[in-house]
Amino acid sequence: MVIQIGVRQSHSSGVLVSKMQSSADDALFNTDNNNSNNTDDALESGAADSEDGSSAVQSSDFDSIEVTHRVSVVKEDDAFQDMYEDLPDRIHFFPERKRWQVLGRIPLRFKQDEMEQAFLKEQLPKLNRVVRISGRIGTFLGLVFALLYDLVLYYNLMDMRRTHLIQLSAQCFAFVLGLMMSSVRMNFTEDAVLALYCSFVMVVLMTHRYRAAYMGGEIEIIAEIYPDLSLAALTTESFTIVFISMLLASFYAFPVRCKRGMFMIATTPIIYLAFTLPMPAEKTEGGKSRVCEMAVNLAAVALFCSIGRSNVEVADRLEFLRRQLLEATVTKEKTLRFAAEHEVEQGPFSSQRPRTAEASSSRDADVQSRTSHTVSSIIFSTVLPGGLKLQKLQFQAMRQVAVRDQWNIEAAHLQHSPHLRLGEGGYGAVFHGQYLGTDAALKVPLVDGLGAQLHALGGELRALRRIRHPNIVSFYGACFMEEEGRIILVEEFIQGLKLAVVFSSRLFLGAGKRHDILKGTCSAIAYLHGQNPAIVQGDLKPDNVMLETGSMKPKLIDFGLSGFAKPGSLVMGGTTSWQPPEVLSAGRSASMACSTDIFAFGRLMFLVMTDELPLKGVLPADVIRLAMLGEAPGLCWPAQATVHPTFQLLCSRCTSPSPSARPDAEEVLQELIEGAASKTFPGCESMFEPTKLTEL
Incomplete structure (x- = not known):
């Protein structure tokens, strides 16, 4: 049964998403070119090239402006790498000294007043939503468990005492406050919420029987008013303290800024003392010292709640x-592009010379080179923190890039059969499907949640969308299913077998085929490492190399763990048998490096040349133990494999425990080409009976 994948496109109404979509206009996201992801060195060299190409139409002063603009872009991109570490510096904390903040820090405000006002404007709708929910719940509970309970059991409506009237008035007042909180027409500020809280604290104190009797002047006859209760039960403050503590906890659950909430640390015990100290000391529970002790306890509860709320507010402010x-x-990227276009169009001497096709092309390339890879780094980031709102913003931005760069695929153009599963990985399952009637491989996510999909897919999308090589699986595009919050990758369907299957199935491979497999695979790696910044495949192994039926042409697949070889880019995983010791010892804190792929390729060479797995019989625990010592298991060359010493040496260099001792991909490719030309490539044949590839 063929299932038609369908989705109805919806439109986001969020302000930030709308701004992102409007800012994505006019080729801002045309980042398919290699220039769109340039590193610092490439940007600086691009600046020099652009100045040479446009010197015919620009003055020396304008050239210096060009360089200044480019350097500012580079500085912005460097700042992006450390922006998560710098964000807390934009907030005023108490205490100010960082050495004291290990005990706890309370955010006071942003250092920029405009930012603080914008944050407050964003928090007020959340505050009112929480107030309305709390008002509805509190009104119901207060009506059922407080007002009706006391009316039925304790109040005599025919003979109401002043004590009862005070308690009933306080409960009715709380009921009115709850109705006000529940109203959708009321908009509460932080000061209003503080006033509400203080009012509820006073209500709790006024409903205390002994305190109400004192306020009503009936303290001497309280035993007659409540004949069924002992004096200890009437004077105890246990329930009062519990109720006020519950109010404190609920108050600090509200999104009220800590600099406002800190007042409750002093206000709560002051209100308690104001309602308790005037009562006769001999008739209060524990006397005046006990009252002061309870006030201190309330201040401590408020302090601990405030510290907990401060951690939540810090996270909200950082997001x-x-x-x-x-x-x-x-916005800056778009402004920079428009400024560049304007300078090129209206710059010095621009009206004195007619524009030629070459000048127009130079102008376009110059403008394009100004668009740094900062935006691309953010949109396709796999570690972008934040909540669901930020994830939706990233999802919308990815789709906007796809639409602009023409690799967005509509869901109506895809079909897939669930029973035709080609494989399964950490991100999802790969199915044999149809894209506009032609065969395609569809990567369908298995992980739940938009954030998990963005984390698993960001690096792969960023790498695949801009690479084109005969030995790398072709990327057709991605389908962004907005309502379902799902992303499906559409790639070339390769008719063939994985390299691991070929060698485990006893297939006959001649020396020429083996050389073509290694040369094609190494060519793809050299191409990836030659990008700017270099792309690291990250999980090179026989399962991720496909051999086409007939031609046996190798193609790299599965870029789910790929990344860029630049500072701050970390390894996201891999297979123990194919990872170098520096990655195994460092784990997820290991940096992305091209030498990682070279190490894996060295072991892949061993497999192709000997028909043997490189670590056959070695336990993964032993591999990791050696990696902790900075070592790697040696390669045991089988006696029946007639491998030329030159290639044994090349294989050993690639799998060196020291990353600096490994050659780069271009050097390995050159030696493979020279080895084939000089006929030093191993002439070993498979020990197994010949079998045609098409028979499997």
């Missing part, structure tokens, strides 16, 4: 800063 930074970065 707010990340969203603002993302929006500002996109």
